Amino acid sequence: MINFLKLNNLNSYKIAFNISNYIWEIIIKWDNFSRNSFGSQLVRSIDSISANIAEGFGRYSKKDKIKFYRYSFGSLKETQDWIQKAKIRKLINNEEYKYIMVN
Secondary structure, rough: OOOOOOHHHHHHHHHHHHHHHHHHHHHHHOHHHHHHHHHHHHHHHHHHHHHHHHHHHHHHHHHHHHHHHEEEHHHHHHHHHHHHHHHHHHOOOOOHHHHHHHH
């Protein structure tokens, strides 16, 4: 029997997916201004990480796969920027920051 690699078995995908849901649970508790002006940008960037991994996983050519994995890496860097700002602006606490940045 041949076992094929599945998207849900990729550690990078699982981590990105879980962290995006963790961040979502934090953001939905923010006030309207923070959620609408800042939170929506953070959600878009963090959700884009796992979404681009999934899209790349579904592509057939190596070149296409790499393109989407690179998009995912770019979204990761954008998310790290938003998380740094969230900490400075006291939208997340130190415990949340450490959990997000370590995972």
